[in-house]
Amino acid sequence: MSVITLDQQTKPARPVKETAEARALRETPPGQWFPYAAPKPRDQDNRDVAFSFRGVSRKFGDKTVLDNIDLDVPAGQFIAVIGKSGCGKSTLLRLLTGLDKPTSGTLTLNKGAEGENRTRIMFQEPRLLPWAKIARNVEVGLTGIAKGAEAREKSLAILSEVGLADRAEEWPSVLSGGQRQRVALARALVAHPYILALDEPLGALDALTRIEMQHLLESIWQQQTFTAVLVTHDVAEAVALADRVIVIDHGRIALDFDIPLERPRRHGSPELARLEGKILDTLFGGSD
Amino acid sequence: MKSTGQSILRNGTGWLLPALIVLVWEIAARTGLISPNVMAAPSAVAEAFWRLLLSGELVRNIGVSTARALSGFAIGGSIGLIFGLANGLSGLSRNLTDTTLQMVRNIPHLALIPLVILWFGIDEEAKLFLVALGVFFPIYVNTLLGIQSVDPQLVEMGRVYGMSRTTLFFRVILPGALPAIFVGLRYALGIMWLTLIVAETIAASSGLGYMAMQAREFLLIDVVVLSILIYALLGKLADSFARLLERLTLQWHPAFQTA
Ligand SMILES: Nc1ncnc2c1ncn2[C@@H]1O[C@H](COP(=O)(O)OP(=O)(O)OP(=O)(O)O)[C@@H](O)[C@H]1O
Ligand SMILES: [Mg+2]
Numbered sequence: 001m002s003v004i005t006l007d008q009q010t011k012p013a014r015p016v017k018e019t020a021e022a023r024a025l026r027e028t029p030p031g032q033w034f035p036y037a038a039p040k041p042r043d044q045d046n047r048d049v050a051f052s053f054r055g056v057s058r059k060f061g062d063k064t065v066l067d068n069i070d071l072d073v074p075a076g077q078f079i080a081v082i083g084k085s086g087c088g089k090s091t092l093l094r095l096l097t098g099l100d101k102p103t104s105g106t107l108t109l110n111k112g113a114e115g116e117n118r119t120r121i122m123f124q125e126p127r128l129l130p131w132a133k134i135a136r137n138v139e140v141g142l143t144g145i146a147k148g149a150e151a152r153e154k155s156l157a158i159l160s161e162v163g164l165a166d167r168a169e170e171w172p173s174v175l176s177g178g179q180r181q182r183v184a185l186a187r188a189l190v191a192h193p194y195i196l197a198l199d200e201p202l203g204a205l206d207a208l209t210r211i212e213m214q215h216l217l218e219s220i221w222q223q224q225t226f227t228a229v230l231v232t233h234d235v236a237e238a239v240a241l242a243d244r245v246i247v248i249d250h251g252r253i254a255l256d257f258d259i260p261l262e263r264p265r266r267h268g269s270p271e272l273a274r275l276e277g278k279i280l281d282t283l284f285g286g287s288d
Numbered sequence: 289m290k291s292t293g294q295s296i297l298r299n300g301t302g303w304l305l306p307a308l309i310v311l312v313w314e315i316a317a318r319t320g321l322i323s324p325n326v327m328a329a330p331s332a333v334a335e336a337f338w339r340l341l342l343s344g345e346l347v348r349n350i351g352v353s354t355a356r357a358l359s360g361f362a363i364g365g366s367i368g369l370i371f372g373l374a375n376g377l378s379g380l381s382r383n384l385t386d387t388t389l390q391m392v393r394n395i396p397h398l399a400l401i402p403l404v405i406l407w408f409g410i411d412e413e414a415k416l417f418l419v420a421l422g423v424f425f426p427i428y429v430n431t432l433l434g435i436q437s438v439d440p441q442l443v444e445m446g447r448v449y450g451m452s453r454t455t456l457f458f459r460v461i462l463p464g465a466l467p468a469i470f471v472g473l474r475y476a477l478g479i480m481w482l483t484l485i486v487a488e489t490i491a492a493s494s495g496l497g498y499m500a501m502q503a504r505e506f507l508l509i510d511v512v513v514l515s516i517l518i519y520a521l522l523g524k525l526a527d528s529f530a531r532l533l534e535r536l537t538l539q540w541h542p543a544f545q546t547a
Contacts, residue, residue, distance in 0.1 A: 127445040131463040131540040
């Protein structure tokens, strides 16, 4: 694992075909839309930092969605991001996963040993390829990392972790919504990401499936020790799962605090309820 | 056992009506209810079929027509596919050619027959040109539509997972566009036969359409009816083939999953 800046990430480490984004980055002078950050001196131990935002802003036209965000997330942390609809949570994740570039500021994150992309995102929809069997869909997560028999083996292993080993040869259309989302989770995890960004992945599930998925997510996170960034509308979900919760409001981090509770956490315990109340107060202007 | 019997019955019932029609037709022809110079009896058509089969004329004409249909289809279809893919994938290519192609599309291709005869006479090129032109548009339009309707969320997913452009094309875009391309394919097969019938009837010296026109001149109404039936059969055959191909490649599609 090594820490390098995002604009180095796009230099292909292997002789692979250049992606559109990579070419766009190469052809754009550094500093124009993605200011160059000099690699940090090796004296401080950056290995423990999964990613950090330094003065990151994102504007759409003259509308500032993210305003000068500073955020350091240690490796292995489970961080939850909450905020009102339209406050820029998805934008934050898109920046993190390289789907979007900041208007200003810098973003550094951990890459694989060969500079390969080890950041994964899970969307609200499963986004499975309808024309690929379940196992093949999971193998998409190994693009550029493993192929053939090796990829098949890895994808079957992760499928059994999410409890779908027996569905490997089926089409996505025959699975239920919760099962499809589990396949999407398997696809995101199969390459052992360093960072897993989750954009309300459980939003569309019913309450019971949702709790089941929360447990699954928590146990896999505990085994695999990746950094999890969970965007959610559900404050209870945030405090139940995360080590740390940040609240985004008006483009800034309005609240940032740790949840030092033991795991496994019991749904509906008084500590969780108290923390939940505190966050809701902040979100709705604080009536304390 | 009961269910298989029922399914035979169900499949069988579809053929009941055609069989009845043929029977009534035969009786009507034999009793003189239908004059023989209006319509040939089914038995007369069968006889003509046997006669022409033995003389080798039928096989030769079917061969000629099929070869024309398929080569015209291959030319027009592949050009349509290439333009459809190019315009679906590249905005530049679309801006450059789409308006022109849409304008040409509004000309009914059969309206070009007089011009085509002037250019090519009644040579093979005339038929190839017309078939290719007729086949081009359904393939082009549906390929373009198919690519444009590929779920952008899936494309974004492919990007996040680091797919290269070629991988993205073969794993996400092409399979997503395939159902629409098949719609175009089946439509194009229909147009292919239609164009060929018209072209062979008007300007040819061999082929099924030519055979029918010759028969008309000698008042061989059984041969005329036979040609029409064979056209129908060939059309059906092509469509079944396309359906088979569709079922094989679109197995993932809920519409093609047999429980
Ligand atoms: N490509 C874009 N062009 C213009 N405006 C955009 C674009 N993407 C996002 N926005 C705007 O940025 C703001 C934040 O959007 P974002 O999707 O990040 O919100 P969110 O916090 O994820 O909301 P939700 O909880 O509803 O998903 C919104 O006002 C949105 O309209
Ligand atoms: Mg969002």
